[in-house]
Amino acid sequence: xxxxxxxxxxxxxxxxxxxxxxxxxxxxxxxxxxxxxxxxxxxxxxxxxxxxxxxxxxxxxxxxxxxxxxxxxxxxxxxxxxxxxxxxxxxxxxxxxxxxxxxxx
Amino acid sequence: xxxxxxxxxxxxxxxxxxxxxxxxxxxxxxxxxxxxxxxxxxxxxxxxxxxxxxxxxxxxxxxxxxxxxxxxxxxxxxxxxxxxxxxxxxxxxxxxxxxxxxxxxxxxxxxxxxxxxxxxxxxxxxxxxxxxxxxxxxxxxxxxxxxxxxxxxxxxxxxxxxxxxxxxxxxxxxxxxxxxxxxxxx
Numbered sequence: 001x002x003x004x005x006x007x008x009x010x011x012x013x014x015x016x017x018x019x020x021x022x023x024x025x026x027x028x029x030x031x032x033x034x035x036x037x038x039x040x041x042x043x044x045x046x047x048x049x050x051x052x053x054x055x056x057x058x059x060x061x062x063x064x065x066x067x068x069x070x071x072x073x074x075x076x077x078x079x080x081x082x083x084x085x086x087x088x089x090x091x092x093x094x095x096x097x098x099x100x101x102x103x104x105x
Numbered sequence: 106x107x108x109x110x111x112x113x114x115x116x117x118x119x120x121x122x123x124x125x126x127x128x129x130x131x132x133x134x135x136x137x138x139x140x141x142x143x144x145x146x147x148x149x150x151x152x153x154x155x156x157x158x159x160x161x162x163x164x165x166x167x168x169x170x171x172x173x174x175x176x177x178x179x180x181x182x183x184x185x186x187x188x189x190x191x192x193x194x195x196x197x198x199x200x201x202x203x204x205x206x207x208x209x210x211x212x213x214x215x216x217x218x219x220x221x222x223x224x225x226x227x228x229x230x231x232x233x234x235x236x237x238x239x240x241x242x243x244x245x246x247x248x249x250x251x252x253x254x255x256x257x258x259x260x261x262x263x264x265x266x267x268x269x270x271x272x273x274x275x276x277x278x279x280x281x282x283x284x285x286x287x288x289x290x291x
Contacts, residue, residue: 004285005250007228010228011250012250025138026134029127029130030169
């Protein structure tokens with residue numbers, strides 16, 4: 001005697017011959033971008049931010065210091081060269097931090 | 106020297122993810138195509154063309170979304186989930202798929218007893234009998250017997266409560282017995 005459970009399991013085990021199915025699937029696969037390395041985007045953004053900061057400091061007028069820039073910002077004088085340099089660096093670092101946070105989600 | 110062991114599903118998935126290895130994915134398709142197509146054939150009431158289209162869609166979706174596979178469940182379980190969703194989407198285009206229990210339907214008589222079948226019940230008879238089941242009953246049977254999922258996994262894959270899966274299984278088996286033997290259970 002054959003019970004229903006056995007009949008169902010037997011039916012499930014019957015193999016279906018491939019008959020070109022796998023080949024059809026492989027033909028239908030879309031091109032797939034190679035998975036980006038996870039560290040690449042944050043590294044690029046952080047590198048760009050660091051480079052921008054160095055350039056900002058190097059190209060700032062003589063006598064400009066970062067501390068002076070932050071002091072100008074605190075005193076609500078954002079138009080001074082030192083304040084603009086400090087602001088640029090802060091924004092660049094903030095963008096880097098956001099990218100890091102999103103990428104590590 | 107013994108032949109090298111076949112790579113596991115996890116090895117193949119990692120090869121696809123890390124090296125975009127299409128040969129590795131082809132091995133996964135080759136390994137799982139029979140079971141996925143069997144499940145879909147039962148879900149589509151034996152419509153081979155439709156079930157093969159859905160199986161192809163299942164593997165293409167798996168390829169596209171492989172990076173979302175979390176390695177917590179078996180790859181086959183994840184594939185079946187995609188296959189069930191593909192079947193439901195296709196069926197919804199034509200009509201509403203009812204995976205819930207029909208409250209007006211009486212509980213199947215004798216559904217809690219072991220069901221014995223005569224030897225003459227063939228697979229063709231079974232296929233025909235399964236085609237008469239409701240969508241929910243067929244899906245539950247396909248999940249638990251053909252995809253070999255536990256009741257809990259089937260409930261998750263089908264998006265219905267655990268109790269619904271169990272009820273569908275009991276009703277489906279009772280109906281199958283009647284269809285295959287022509288006898289009502291006492």
